[in-house]
Amino acid sequence: MFTPKKALSYMRVSTRGQAERGGGADEGFSIPAQRAANKQKASALGALEFVDRGASAKSADREDLQNMLAYIQENDVDYVIVHKADRLARNREDDIEIMRVLRERGVKLVSTSEAIDDSPSGMLLHGIMSSIAEFYSRNLASEVVKGMDQKVKGGGTVSKAPLGYKNVRTIDDKGREERTVVLDDERAPLMRLAFEMYATGEWVVNDLAEYLAARGLTTKPTPRVPSKPINKRLLNKLLVNPYYKGLVRFNGKYYPGSHGPLVDEETWQTVQNILSSHINGERTRKHPHFLKSTIYCGTCGSRLLVQYARSSSGLYYPYFSCAGRHNKTCKCHQKSLLIEDVERQIEAFYGSISIKPEVRHELEAWITAEIDKSAEKFESERHDLELEKDKIERKQKKLLETYYADAIPIELFKAEQEELKTAIAAIEKRLAAHDTHYGDTKLKLGKCLEIIEDCGMAYRLAPNDIKRGYNQAIFERLLIGGDGTVTPEYKEPFSAIFDVLSKAETARTEENSPVSANRTVSLADFFREMRNTASHFLGRCFSNNVLVDDTRLELVTSRTSSGCATSCANRPCY
Numbered sequence: 001m002f003t004p005k006k007a008l009s010y011m012r013v014s015t016r017g018q019a020e021r022g023g024g025a026d027e028g029f030s031i032p033a034q035r036a037a038n039k040q041k042a043s044a045l046g047a048l049e050f051v052d053r054g055a056s057a058k059s060a061d062r063e064d065l066q067n068m069l070a071y072i073q074e075n076d077v078d079y080v081i082v083h084k085a086d087r088l089a090r091n092r093e094d095d096i097e098i099m100r101v102l103r104e105r106g107v108k109l110v111s112t113s114e115a116i117d118d119s120p121s122g123m124l125l126h127g128i129m130s131s132i133a134e135f136y137s138r139n140l141a142s143e144v145v146k147g148m149d150q151k152v153k154g155g156g157t158v159s160k161a162p163l164g165y166k167n168v169r170t171i172d173d174k175g176r177e178e179r180t181v182v183l184d185d186e187r188a189p190l191m192r193l194a195f196e197m198y199a200t201g202e203w204v205v206n207d208l209a210e211y212l213a214a215r216g217l218t219t220k221p222t223p224r225v226p227s228k229p230i231n232k233r234l235l236n237k238l239l240v241n242p243y244y245k246g247l248v249r250f251n252g253k254y255y256p257g258s259h260g261p262l263v264d265e266e267t268w269q270t271v272q273n274i275l276s277s278h279i280n281g282e283r284t285r286k287h288p289h290f291l292k293s294t295i296y297c298g299t300c301g302s303r304l305l306v307q308y309a310r311s312s313s314g315l316y317y318p319y320f321s322c323a324g325r326h327n328k329t330c331k332c333h334q335k336s337l338l339i340e341d342v343e344r345q346i347e348a349f350y351g352s353i354s355i356k357p358e359v360r361h362e363l364e365a366w367i368t369a370e371i372d373k374s375a376e377k378f379e380s381e382r383h384d385l386e387l388e389k390d391k392i393e394r395k396q397k398k399l400l401e402t403y404y405a406d407a408i409p410i411e412l413f414k415a416e417q418e419e420l421k422t423a424i425a426a427i428e429k430r431l432a433a434h435d436t437h438y439g440d441t442k443l444k445l446g447k448c449l450e451i452i453e454d455c456g457m458a459y460r461l462a463p464n465d466i467k468r469g470y471n472q473a474i475f476e477r478l479l480i481g482g483d484g485t486v487t488p489e490y491k492e493p494f495s496a497i498f499d500v501l502s503k504a505e506t507a508r509t510e511e512n513s514p515v516s517a518n519r520t521v522s523l524a525d526f527f528r529e530m531r532n533t534a535s536h537f538l539g540r541c542f543s544n545n546v547l548v549d550d551t552r553l554e555l556v557t558s559r560t561s562s563g564c565a566t567s568c569a570n571r572p573c574y
Contacts, residue, residue, distance in 0.1 A: 007081055034087070037083050077105065082109070085109075092130055163234075187220075193215075194238070208235065212235070244263050245265055297480065298479040304342075306339070363449060367442070448497065
């Protein structure tokens, strides 16, 4: 009884918030309170402390707990002192395993607030307290999950908001705490820019992260970690987060959030498509060029790559080479072409498709007139459809009254109601299909015509990034032949525009054409003579899905009154 005893004091708090909230660094208020209670028990035992700060007792995989058990295995220890049994474990399995280690080494567990000892009543109390601790832990987790589930269903955010948003805590006039998410005025514009720039397909994540870091995009600081410039790893993680399009993910499900999207659905999906297409990762191009991704081999259709050939004199010459021939994936034998020759040919091609201002205005006037006719026609049809819908809704009401009067069986009532609902849905679908924003359509088609008006001059004067924009807006592909000839594959609505202009030019030059006798015949006259062509043109161009978004292309404003400034390569200039 006179031999000095050796004791270990173990303390724990569940969260980092408890450890950092007041009471000194990494201490909080709970740990000093536990230490004071333990010291009263260990005042004569010289206890050695082990403290887990912010570690849940749901698992025994805690750093200082494992350190304490390892110390017990290697040293003679008489007591382990805890404030409560639930500081050591909050599930029966871990409690049994920990007590097994203590008993094997002859160590007694001492609780400063519970009558736990080796007596039968003490062991019974220990078992009861361990079971209560496990129940409390599981019930608390269940209640927390239930509360979080209810919060996300109401549009709330249950975790730390990603970069571009801020978690805000406010106190209302009744003293209740409210937690909301608002846009971060400093970082939100840069995160929106990140999505918009990556959606162009012209950036890799690493380069974009460096660019955004140079623009000032940094992580949010914490009490322990200062703000840092954004890096590739974090940016890649943010770009796939659906939170930015207004969705909150919880337990594998997505819920509409009340925080407001930072980007629209189309942009977000475009970014996901680009990221998923890079199955082998992204890489910065060794030889970038504004024509890459636009020009293809005219023989086999493969992409054209940039390569540099070295002459005997030591000079390097840049070439466009067929990727199929280079990688030996096909039997293409098209020779490489000097890059400057291809650039010159494409400039000449732009000159050949450039339309004169008077042609642009004539075509735009005709399109506007046809759109107005369609709008007037639809207004009459809309009136008939709405009358029909109103008639069906009255039938639904009468049917319901008949059913309530027990005049028809429920099976017939359901069948009739389903048929009427189907009819109303069909009418609403027709209304939605015809409810085109005609003003927006005219505006966007006008922008398309503006792009190709004097586009030869505009393209020649434009910087390389704007040239890339022109190419991606107008063409699906440009096929480059072995002799440098350019064969276009247009995007809509440019395909329809150039198709009808080509037919108009052909009709004017053919001997048997009804409009060939008069070279000054207008496009409107041509359309009146060839109604099928006009109908086909409108059918292809009246879809908002194919209209170019003019915000993606900055037009060169310097135009000349003399029309095309480049060679038309023996092609008719419209």
